[in-house]
Amino acid sequence: MNAPLDLDQLQTFIAISDTGSFTKAADTVFRTQSAVSMQMRRLEERxxxxxxxxxxxxxxxxxxGERLLSYARRLLRLSRETLAAFDESQLEGQVRIGTPDDYADRFLPEIMGRFARSNPRIEMSVICEPTLNLAELVRRGQLDLALVTQCDDVNVTEIVRREPLLWVTSASHAVHEEPVVPLAVGRPTCQWRRSATETLQRSGREYRVLFTSWSATVVIASVLSGLAVSVLPECALRPGMRVLGEADGFAPLPDCQIGILRGHTGQRELIDAVARHITESLDNITAPAADEHAFDFAALNGARSKRLRPGQVMPGW
Structure with missing residues (x-):
């Protein structure tokens, strides 16, 4: 197996994985179905x-095939980055991006690092605000693009990632066992707060909101110090947290849907390129690493993501 892999075959392979069909993949890569079948036979032989x-x-x-898919996406991405580095007509300009700080730590290093390498002539500025604030900034033309949480007040039509929304507490404390559950959550307009309180009410659990903040740092500090229980998407979990489940008296929460809002600032080509890059980056980001025996695997928005089981404690990484 010394000969290099064929990138065209890998692109077709990814298209089949994404569409679930040789016929649909053929339309995607502009080949006949018989040509696609021949490519896959050659790839399997290789x-x-x-x-x-x-x-x-x-x-x-x-x-x-699942093992190959991860490598194939990385190889195609690296190929695009290499070509972009030598493209004299590549994009240039400024782009303003917004995201809640819940996502910033986990997603931005991958998104910005890759984009900067393949688009060195583009200047990116990023602000961290709650979803509702970001939606308003996009509406006013003060942001080109925002990565936001789908919620009742913000209708996002371009969903790029789904993650489980999880009950979390401190692994070193038992605050979740209190008869009245103390919560650390966002402000009343926060979708995760609504999901948490509505779920507790349906379960007949009493609660009180102990901390209210837009800041993920404040919420996370409240949890880790053993003062409160909170709800966080899987990407926001930290070492020292414990995931709670039905055995602890906490009913499942609806998944968190992450989407893109695009502005109307006259930079359509640039905004489309950034949005496409974000989608590809999120496809390749998995859940925080932990003991491999403590995970189930679930497909989230076309990508394989590691899902923590209730009761699992987040180790350091």
């Missing part, structure tokens, strides 16, 4: 493993 198995009318990846 890898020496079967990559697909039938699942009803769709083509499901085998275990070997």
């Amino acid at each position: 890898i020496g493993k079967p990559l697909f198995e039938k699942d009803g009318r769709t083509n499901k990846l085998t275990e070997e």
Whole structure:
């Protein structure tokens, strides 16, 4: 297996994985279905493993296919970055991006690092605000693009990632066992706060809001110090947290949906490029690492994501 892999075959392979169909993939890569089938036969011969198995009318990846998919996405991404580095006509200008601070620590290093390497002529400025504030800034033309949480007050049509919303407490304290659950949550307009309080009410659990803040840092500090229980998306978990489940008296919460809001600032090509880059980056970011025996695997928005089980304690990483 010394000969290099064919990037065209890998691109077709990714298209089949994303669409679940050789026919739909053929439309995506502008080839005939027979050409797509031939490409995949050659790729399987090159890898020496079967990559697909039938699942009803769709083509499901085998275990070997799942392994290859991660490498294929990285190889195609690196190819695009390499070409962009030598493209004299590449994009340039300024782009203003907004995101809640819940996502900033986990997502921004990957998003900004990759984009800066492949688009050195673009200046990025980033602000961290709650979703509602970001939506208003986009509406006013003060932001080009925002990564936000789907909620009742912000209708996001471009969902790019889904994550479980989890009950969390301190791994070193038992505040979740108090008869009246103390909560650390966002302001009343926060969708996660609404989900938490409505779920507790349906379960008949008494609660009191102990801390209210837009700042993820404040909420996380309240949890880690053992003062309160909170709800966080999987990406915002920190070492020293414990995930609570039904066995602890905490009913499941709806998933957190993360989407993109685009501004109307006259930089359509640039905004589209940034949005596409963010979507690709989030596809390749998994949950925070932990003991491999403590995870179930679940498909989130087309990507494989590690999901913590209730009762699992977040270690350091």
